[in-house]
Amino acid sequence: MPHSESAPYPAGLHKLAFGGDYNPEQWPEEVWHEDVRLMREAGVTMVSVGIFSWALLEPEPGAHDFGWLDRLLDLLHVNGIRADLGTPTVAPPAWFYRAHPEALPVTRDGARLAFGSRGAICHSSPAYRAAAADITEQLARRYANHPALAMWHVHNEYGVPVSACYCDTCGAHFRRWLAARHGSVDAVNEAWGTAFWGQHYRTLDEIDPPRTTPTVGNPAQQLDYARFADATMRENFTAERDILHRIAPGIPVTTNFMTALSQCESVDYWAWGREVDLVTNDHYLITDGRRTHVNLAMAADLTRSVAGGAPWLLLEHSTSGVNWQPRNPAKRPGEMARNSLAHVARGSEGAMFFQWRQSRRGAEKFHSAMVPHAGTDSRIWREVSALGAGLGLLEGIRSTRTVADVAMLWDWESWWAQRLDWRPSEDHDARERADTFYASLYDRHLTVDFAHPDADLSGYPLVVVPALYLTTEESGRNLRRYVENGGTLVVSYFSGIVDADDAVHPGPYPGAFRDVLGLTVEEFSPLGEGGTVRLTTPEGAPEGPELTGDLWSDVVIPRGAETVWSYADGIPAGRPAVTRNRLGEGTAWYLSTRLSGADLAAVLDRAAADAGIEPRTGLPYDVEVVRRTGDTGSYLFVINHSDTDADVALDAPGTELLTGGPAVDELAVPAGAVRVVRLDG
Structure with a gap:
């Protein structure tokens, strides 16, 4: 995993990062001085600048105007505020597109998108690549030694809103990428299974991007194109990064990720995490009725995992409501602080x-901000200032690491493959399974690391696999070794099915997981809309609760696994539904139907017992307890998302940092509040 030892911190920043995107070009220059005064009042330590400023920095081709940015950076430096300086390559100027209309992206249907928004980029365009490299070099040469510079911020949210372009330039680039990946047209034909539906190619020159076709297109081609689009964006990032490294050595380079699984679906962050100096993330609450704090925790854990467990940085979130959802409620009083400190608990080195x-x-x-339209006589401003003061009291946590209890496997390529057309059930959703498994672990007060299927899992007593449709043979062997060496594994249905080319593994399902699970699946039997199946414990097995599954069922044939729950009805009635396989020193569980809520919890509790994980039944519901440890000590974050005051037992005495009071035996956490204890033990 990336950053396994440490990650660079923004240069010259000796506190937790607190601030936000600063766009002074939207305001008269006299406002800047008022802004900086308010930043100091609120405890701001760093701001991101210049991200959308290409048209101002280069108002016409080759002519640059850096005067306003010089004055801004000087003003920030004089006031002790560090700068996360953007390369503005997410939004080329209008003059660039007038000269190079071919740099605008083309959709699968052949429509060329227009200038007037952001991120309208064909990442294969030679003209865009040259212009992006030039403005990056100009910025680097001018500001490499500026005393305010803390970090370089390349582009902005790669993959949002456009990741893939389907123009002819991308077609030529795709063919070069295929030659590098597969080696020959024969290898492409084999990988894509072009013998099906007569899609055989004689030369690579016959291959185009997977544009709109009369019916379902070749799934392996579409999967490769998703990989290509992601790799092409990453090529552009690394080109800018290398310029910055060369001209401004010692200044970390990042780009802001969006790891929440609902907000950016086209980027393989395992690959991107290896390329940035410091992992940073943007996170926004999806206010659709779900428990938003659970999704927040999940995104933070995933970001930390992409960083290899090292500290990372929350580079964007919102003070209150956003503007891009169908309905955008304001955050409740205290919610902004809870959101911010939940990210910090799970590894962020600040909150921006x-x-x-x-x-x-x-x-x-209408997107909320640190200084709202209502000004400083507002709840938001008072909460912003209070958060800045609170973060100032937590400087000791820097470089400490969040302690995880279990691992969850996640792979973006598998997600891409599973979301292609014509699968056994359009209702099956890998993200839904990940959300549901994560919520169940969260409610057991277990902190989760995410891991790639090929990662070293030996440090985790329990590993869960909510959805891993695409699984290589090596990943299957990795999980077998994990179980044989004493690990406990939980695998959900429709996992282990295809290889890296979306070809079904030879032999019965579940392909790469047959051996570790000790079973085969003779047939998938997805359920009709609204259909359910009952699960009961078989005769002679330890009695357990009756469970209800929905959406999916399998016809399971045990090959050494024991049956823990059986189907009581449906097509597989009488056959195994949940199994447990002892292998070497460990145990592997299989769930062949969709379980949720208390039914999923019943299985996970049994697996946790196999793993030797003690239940944490004494902790209240929706009270988040997370630990960070390191050379400066051990810190316990307790975040009360409920409407009820909570008391949490402490395993060692300490000092509550936000209030300054002692914490002995039991910690009182008011409804909606956060407490951070530096433990003495």
Whole structure:
């Protein structure tokens, strides 16, 4: 995993990062001085600048205007505020597109998107690549030694809103990528199974991007194109990064990820995590009725995992409501602090926002900010200032690491493959399974690391696999070794089915997982809309609760696994539904139907017992307890997302840092509050 030892910290920043995107170009210059005064009042330590400023920095080709940015960076430096300086390559100027309309992206249907938003980029365009490299070099040469510079911020949210372009330039680039990946047209034909439906190619020159076809297109081609699009964006990032490293050595380079599984689906962050100096992330709550704090925790754990367990940085979130969902409620009093400190608990080295001052114009004028339209006589401003003061009391946590209890396997390529057309059930959703498994572990007060299927899993007593449709043989062997050496594994249905080319593994399902699970699946039997199946414990097995599955069932044939629950009805009635296989020193569980809520918890509790994980039944519901440890000590974060005061037992005495009071035996955490204890033990 990346950053296994340490990750660079923004240069010259000796506190936790607190601030946000600062867009002074939207305001008269006299406002800047007021902004900086307010930043100091709120405890701001760093701001992100210049991210969308290409048209101002280069108002016409080859002519640069850096005067305003010089004055801004000087002003920040004088006031002790560090700068996360953007390369503005997410939004090329209008003059660039007038000269190079071919750099605008083309959709699968052949429509060329227009200038007037952001991220309208064909990442294969030679003209875009040259212009992006030039503006990056100009910025690097001018500001490499500026005393305010803390970090370089390349581009912005790669993959949002456009990741793949389907133009002819991308077609030529795709053919070169295929030659590098597969070696020959014969190898491409084999990988894509082009013997099916007569899709055989004689030369690579006959291959185009997977544009809209009369019916379902070749799934392996579409999967490779998703890989190609992701790799092409990453090529552009590394090109800018290398320029910055060469001209400004010692200044870390990042780009802001969006690891929440609902917010950016086209980027393989395992691969990107290896390329940045410091992993940073943007996170926004999806307010659709779910428990938003659980999704937040999941995104933070996933970001930390992409960083290899090292500290990372929350580079954007919102002070209150956003503007891009169908309905955008304000955050409740205290929710902003809970959101921010939950990220910090799970590894972030601070909390930053979009944006500093709320815009008066443009598409995001109703997106909340640190300085809202209501000004400083507002709840948001008072909460922003209180959060800045609180983060100032937590500097000791820097470079400590979040302690995880279990691992969950996740792979973006598997997700891409599973989401292609014509699968056994369109209702099966890998993200839903990941959300549901994560929530069940969260409610057991277990902190989760995410891991790639090929990662070293030996440090985890329990590994869960909510959905891993695409699984290589090596990943299967990795999980077998994990179980044989004493691990406990839980695998959900429709996992282990295909290889890296979306070809079904030879032999019965579940392919790469047959051996470790000790079973085969004779046939999938997805359920009709609204259909359910009952699961009961078989005669002679330890009695357990009756469970209800939905959406999916399998016809399971045990090959050494024991039956823990059986189907009581449905097509597989009388056959195993949940199994347990002892292998070497460990145990592997299989769930052949979709379980949720208490039914999933019943299985996970049994697996946790196999793993030797003690139940944490004494902790209240929706009270989050997370630990960070390191050379400076051990810190316990307790975040009360409930409407009820909570008391949490402590395993050692300490000092509560936000209030300064002692914490002995039991910690009182008011409803909606956060407490951080530096433990003495």
